[in-house]
Amino acid sequence: MIDTIIGHYNYWVVILLMMAGFYTVINRGNLIKKIAGLNIFQTSVFLLYISIGYVNEGTTPIIAEGFTRYANPLPHVLILTAIVVGVSTTALGLALVVRIKRAYGTIEEDEIHDKDMSL
Amino acid sequence: MIEQNLCLLLVVIPLIAAPVTAMLPAGRTPWFFTLTITWLCFVLSIWQLTIVLDGSTISYELGGWAPPWGIEYHIDALNAFVTLIVSGIAAITLPYALRTVENEIQRRDTSLFYAVFLLCFVGLLGIAQTGDVFNLFVFLEISSLSSYVLIGMGQRRRALTAAYQYLIMGSIGATFLLIGIGLIYAETGTLNMQDLHQRLQPILDHRTVHTGFIFLVVGIALKLALFPLHLWLPNAYKYAPSAISVFLSATATKVAVYVMLRIVFTVFSIDFLKITSTEFIFLMLGAFGVLVASTGAIFHYDIKRILAYSSIAQVSYMVLGMGFASTLGVTATVVHMFNHALMKGALFMAAGAIVLRIGSSKFENIYGIGRQMPWTFAAIFIAGLSLIGIPGTAGFISKWYFMLAALEQQAWLIALVILFGSLLSVVYMWKIFEALFFHRPTNTSPPVSEAPLSLLLPMWTLVLANIYFGINTDLTVSVAETAVRLLGITAYHE
Amino acid sequence: MKHNLVLRFITKYLFPVIALFALYVQFHGDYGPGGGFQAGVILSVAFILYAMVFGMESMEKVLPLGLLRTLASTGVLIYAATGVTTLLMGGNFLDYDILSQLPIQGQHIGIMIIELGVGITVSAVMLIIFYAFTDRRNYD
Numbered sequence: 001m002i003d004t005i006i007g008h009y010n011y012w013v014v015i016l017l018m019m020a021g022f023y024t025v026i027n028r029g030n031l032i033k034k035i036a037g038l039n040i041f042q043t044s045v046f047l048l049y050i051s052i053g054y055v056n057e058g059t060t061p062i063i064a065e066g067f068t069r070y071a072n073p074l075p076h077v078l079i080l081t082a083i084v085v086g087v088s089t090t091a092l093g094l095a096l097v098v099r100i101k102r103a104y105g106t107i108e109e110d111e112i113h114d115k116d117m118s119l
Numbered sequence: 120m121i122e123q124n125l126c127l128l129l130v131v132i133p134l135i136a137a138p139v140t141a142m143l144p145a146g147r148t149p150w151f152f153t154l155t156i157t158w159l160c161f162v163l164s165i166w167q168l169t170i171v172l173d174g175s176t177i178s179y180e181l182g183g184w185a186p187p188w189g190i191e192y193h194i195d196a197l198n199a200f201v202t203l204i205v206s207g208i209a210a211i212t213l214p215y216a217l218r219t220v221e222n223e224i225q226r227r228d229t230s231l232f233y234a235v236f237l238l239c240f241v242g243l244l245g246i247a248q249t250g251d252v253f254n255l256f257v258f259l260e261i262s263s264l265s266s267y268v269l270i271g272m273g274q275r276r277r278a279l280t281a282a283y284q285y286l287i288m289g290s291i292g293a294t295f296l297l298i299g300i301g302l303i304y305a306e307t308g309t310l311n312m313q314d315l316h317q318r319l320q321p322i323l324d325h326r327t328v329h330t331g332f333i334f335l336v337v338g339i340a341l342k343l344a345l346f347p348l349h350l351w352l353p354n355a356y357k358y359a360p361s362a363i364s365v366f367l368s369a370t371a372t373k374v375a376v377y378v379m380l381r382i383v384f385t386v387f388s389i390d391f392l393k394i395t396s397t398e399f400i401f402l403m404l405g406a407f408g409v410l411v412a413s414t415g416a417i418f419h420y421d422i423k424r425i426l427a428y429s430s431i432a433q434v435s436y437m438v439l440g441m442g443f444a445s446t447l448g449v450t451a452t453v454v455h456m457f458n459h460a461l462m463k464g465a466l467f468m469a470a471g472a473i474v475l476r477i478g479s480s481k482f483e484n485i486y487g488i489g490r491q492m493p494w495t496f497a498a499i500f501i502a503g504l505s506l507i508g509i510p511g512t513a514g515f516i517s518k519w520y521f522m523l524a525a526l527e528q529q530a531w532l533i534a535l536v537i538l539f540g541s542l543l544s545v546v547y548m549w550k551i552f553e554a555l556f557f558h559r560p561t562n563t564s565p566p567v568s569e570a571p572l573s574l575l576l577p578m579w580t581l582v583l584a585n586i587y588f589g590i591n592t593d594l595t596v597s598v599a600e601t602a603v604r605l606l607g608i609t610a611y612h613e
Numbered sequence: 614m615k616h617n618l619v620l621r622f623i624t625k626y627l628f629p630v631i632a633l634f635a636l637y638v639q640f641h642g643d644y645g646p647g648g649g650f651q652a653g654v655i656l657s658v659a660f661i662l663y664a665m666v667f668g669m670e671s672m673e674k675v676l677p678l679g680l681l682r683t684l685a686s687t688g689v690l691i692y693a694a695t696g697v698t699t700l701l702m703g704g705n706f707l708d709y710d711i712l713s714q715l716p717i718q719g720q721h722i723g724i725m726i727i728e729l730g731v732g733i734t735v736s737a738v739m740l741i742i743f744y745a746f747t748d749r750r751n752y753d
Contacts, residue, residue, distance in 0.1 A: 025287060030586045038290055045297050052305045062645065075304070079422055080650060083298060089290050091742045092264060096271055096283045100745070105277035112280060127706050135693045138686030183708035 010051035017044035029109040031100065035093045042086045047073040049082075121592070125167050125491055126192045126248055129160055130203060133241045142235035145226055147217070149233040154213040156237065161203075161210040168199040174601050178250075186250070187314035190246050193250030197453065197602035199351070201247040204460050208369040209240050211222030211464065215339045215577040216362035219471050223274050223360045232272060236366075239265035243374050250388065252300050253310045255378065256293065260340070262374070263289045266367055273358040288351040299334030302327050305385075315386045320331050323391050335382050336397070343375030343436055346408030349431045356427035357480075361471025364423065368430050369464035373456045376437045383441065384606040394446055401442030406536045408435025414542035419549070420482040422470045425547050426463065429506065432540060433459045436521060439533065444522045445611035451520035451613035453599035458505070458513040458588065463583035465502035471493050472570035472578065487560030489552075496555050498582045503548040505585040508541050512589040516596070527611050617666075624666040631659035639732050643721060649728035653735025661738075661743050669747060678744055681737045688734025695726045 005012075017040055024037025053075030060072035097107055104112050121128065136156040143149045149465045171177060171194055179192040186193075206522050216236075224232050242262025249255050267289065271282035304310060306327045307318040322328055337348075344352040352372075356364050383392060409432050416428035433455070440452030472481050473488060489496030505512035506517075518541060525534040569575070588595055627644045639652035664672035704711035709723025 022291075025291065031283065034287060036286060038294075041291070042294050042297075045294055045301065048298065049301050052301070060646065066244055075301075075430075081253075081257055084650065085257070085293075089260075089286065092267055093283065093286050093290075096267070096279055096286065096747060099271070100276075100279045100283060103279055116277060117281070124700055124706070125699075131693060131696065131706065135690065138689040142683055142686050179705070181706055183705045183710060363715075 014044050014048045014051070017041075017047065031107040031109065033098045035090060035097070038093070039086065039090055042082070042089075042118070046079045046082060046086075049079045086093075122166075122170075124179070125163060125170070126177055127181070128195045129163050129167065129377055130192075130241060130245050132156060132163075133237050133244065135158060137234050137241060139239040140230055140237055143230045145229045148559055149230040150213070150217055150220070153233040153237055155210040157206065157213050157240065160206040160240075164199070164202045164206040165608065168196075168203050168598070171196050171199045172598065172601065174605065176605075188252050191250045191311055191313075192248050193313060194248065195602065195605045196598055197377065197380065197547040197605065198247050200453065200598050200602060201374060202244055204373055204457055205243045205370045206241070208366060208460055208464055211220075211577045211580055212362055212366045213540070215365065215468055215574055216472070218573050219361040219475055219573055223270060224474055225335035228272070230267075235265045235268050236363075238262075239269060239366075243370055245384070246374050246378060250312050251310050252303075252312060252315065252382075255381075256296055256300060260293055262341070263293065266363075266371060269363045269367075270355050272363075273360050275358050277354065278358035281351075281358045285351045285355045288341055288348070292338045292348075295334050295338030295341065297338075299331045299336075299338060302331030302334065306331065312381065312385050316388065319387060319391075323387075323394060330397065332387060332391070332395070332397075336379070339375060339379045339382065340404075342557065343372050343379060343438075344431050346404055346411055346431065346435060349408070349412065352431055353424055353427040356430065356467075357421065357423045360370075361467070361474055365464055365467040365471060367414065368426070368467050369460040372430060372434050372466070373460055375382065376434065376452065376456055379438070380449070380606065384449075384608060387605075388476065389444055389608055398442050400443040401438050402530075402533060403442075404437030405435045405437075406533060408432065408438065409536055409540040410543075413540050413547065416547040417543065420554075421480050422482075422485070422551055423467070423480040425551060426444070426466050426470060429544065429547065430459075430463055432544070433463070433506075435526065436517075436537070436540070437516045439537070440521055443528060443530075443611070444608065446600070446608055447520060447522060447527055447528065447611065448524035449603045449606065449608050450596070450599045451517055451524050452518055453518035453602055454592075454595050457518045457586075457595050457599075461513055461581055461585050461588065462502045462505040465498055465578055465585060466506065467500045468574065468578040469502070472574045474568060475574065476567045481552045483561070485523055486554055486558040487556070488567065489555035490560070491567050494575050495570050495578070498575075498578045499555065500552060502585055503584050505551065505589065507544045507548055513585045513595075515589055516592050517578070524611075584596060620666050624662055628659050628663055631662070632656060634703070635659065635736075639728065640725070642728050643724050649731025649733075650735055652728075653732040654736075654739055656732070657736040657739035657743070660740055664743070664747070669744075676740065681741050681744070682721070685734050685737035685741060688730045688737065691730030691733065692727055695723060696738070710735070 019067055021037045021039070021041030021044060025034050025041060028037060036040040044100055053072040055069055055071050057070040059067045100112065100118040101107050106112060133156055136152065140149045140152055143152060155419065163521035174196065177194040178187060181190040181192070220229065220232065239262050242258045242265060245258030246255055246262065267282045267286045270285060271279055283424060303315065306325060307315055309315055309318060315353050319328060341348045356368055359367065412435060413430050416425045416432070419425050419428065437452045440448045440455065442448070470480055473485055473492070476492065477485055477488065479485065501512070506512035508514040518537065521537050522534060525537060635652045635656035638647035639649065640654060642648035646711055660672065660676065665718045699711055702711045707723070709720045710716040711719060711735070712722045713719035
């Protein structure tokens with residue numbers, strides 16, 4: 001029982017990060033904090049991929065003499081792409097926040113909501 | 120040589136065109152270039168459809184890596200049909216875009232605007248063409264990221280908050296999709312759709328597979344604005360530039376429905392659907408979506424917003440069709456994907472024409488405008504009849520198939536929902552007709568002229584297509600039936 | 614930070630080292646860990662460091678925004694052009710085998726050009742993002 005829990009520690013880290021990020025996205029009213037939460041949420045998924053690609057006592061997947069076990073490179077490559085997607089999403093989100101700040105003068109969700117209603 | 124690389128060229132041509140457009144000088148040049156590219160893709164997609172119409176498939180190996188190791192483009196009738204919808208709508212939106220974009224987008228931004236538009240186009244085409252689930256995720260993000268940009272380019276400042284909200288929801292959806300793909304990859308070790316199907320069949324009862332499936336379905340449901348995850352959509356479509364409202368409403372959700380069909384039926388299987396009784400969930404969410412979104416549309420006083428709510432309702436019909444899990448039901452879904460693109464494209468074009476002349480789509484500003492813009496109003500009227508499902512229009516065909524599918528399974532309650540949904544659409548479309556035509560014009564509004572020809576021509580092309588495909592159903596229904604057969608769906612029997 | 618001598622001194626000597634490392638990561642990517650994405654980010658970091666210490670004005674003299682936009686597009690075009698070249702030579706899209714008589718050599722050439730395109734685009738885009746967030750003179 002204990003072994004199962006400790007043996008899967010990577011999943012616990014992933015779940016913890018995922019929930020923390022997801023909670024931040026949903027609960028926070030500050031637009032920047034939402035994006036930070038989204039980042040943590042995405043990073044947890046990157047960790048999930050990378051950790052399932054790891055092989056016990058495996059080396060980096062580069063062919064060299066004396067090494068026969070190596071980690072599965074495919075999840076890492078996939079995540080490289082996903083990281084780029086994440087960076088673009090963050091950059092775009094922050095750019096939108098800058099524009100919102102300029103248009104509304106605030107980045108708090110409830111204040112923006114009030115300003116829209118008053119129009 | 121072109122023929123053997125056809126399915127690839129459809130993605131690569133706009134992909135090359137996008138950075139080129141970004142480097143062109145602002146003005147009409149980028150528009151003309153984009154127009155050429157979209158029409159070229161439209162022609163290629165028709166060609167592609169004629170090849171796979173007989174039920175054959177095309178397989179293309181990127182980089183010469185054989186599947187399941189490399190990325191494979193696997194084209195059957197369904198892919199080709201969705202590609203045709205996307206490129207067709209893009210080709211018809213571009214002539215329309217010229218005037219509305221000049222009106223709504225600053226001149227110095229035009230080349231970037233069209234470059235982003237092409238990127239969105241690439242993303243949607245790529246989703247429709249690819250046979251690899253991770254590649255699908257990447258294309259989904261290309262199209263989503265560029266659509267956030269396009270929506271954020273709307274005139275009002277609320278376009279920014281709408282785009283932001285869509286970005287947050289869309290990214291959560293995409294990340295869910297990524298988790299789902301990861302779990303299924305961990306279980307099978309492959310990403311190729313056909314290969315996934317083979318390897319998943321013996322392990323359909325594994326818990327990891329179920330969890331992965333749930334993540335995938337929720338992620339896609341966010342993208343296709345399925346009730347109750349639809350809240351981002353109305354603002355996004357309302358505040359986007361007119362041409363983008365037209366393009367996204369007619370293609371983005373349809374492509375998401377396609378992804379749902381692919382994942383559920385090709386990657387998993389209809390048996391899996393029945394084991395997990397996901398069909399029941401689809402039926403329930405679809406039925407609630409139709410009722411809630413149609414009712415929601417009634418309580419709004421803004422054409423674009425009403426149309427956006429109506430889009431959610433129509434997408435719910437498509438999910439309802441998937442819930443029947445029978446040949447008739449899914450045929451109805453595929454046919455409705457096409458027909459809805461026609462009618463919603465025409466309606467949003469008309470709404471955009473009104474925005475061009477009046478500067479607003481709120482009822483209080485546009486009372487009685489239909490008399491001054493008779494052609495625009497007539498387009499709204501006919502496309503509206505199609506949306507309601509009056510015989511003789513394209514909308515009737517899809518409603519008819521939905522009804523047949525419901526009656527076949529003796530799902531009386533669902534049949535009632537479909538009827539009632541149509542009734543609700545009569546109410547909200549009537550509200551638009553009344554405001555535009557029968558309501559007394561307010562004195563404050565200055566007289567306006569009819570929309571320019573460059574808007575009317577694309578609008579009426581779509582309106583006439585609505586009538587044509589309401590009378591001649593050979594193309595849509597035969598393509599849909601071939602597609603459904605290839606998805607492995609069988610006719611319903613007790 | 615215009616008067617901070619230590620920072621200015623270190624930056625001046627760190628810049629070529631970072632840039633050189635970026636090139637190493639870029640061109641050694643087919644044998645070791647690395648490639649266009651990483652190299653592009655490292656190279657852009659060198660420029661960002663420079664801009665932070667010496668100011669945006671001196672950076673804009675070297676890399677105006679218009680040039681960066683062109684570079685970003687060019688990178689994508691290099692990538693696509695490689696694919697189209699393999700198509701025209703009778704292979705599949707991005708099928709590097711066909712680029713040379715020896716398939717392995719073809720793979721080397723292909724991945725080199727592709728990663729070069731990726732590197733150019735990534736570093737240009739990172740710098741465009743940096744410009745977009747720092748250069749607020751037009752707005753504030």
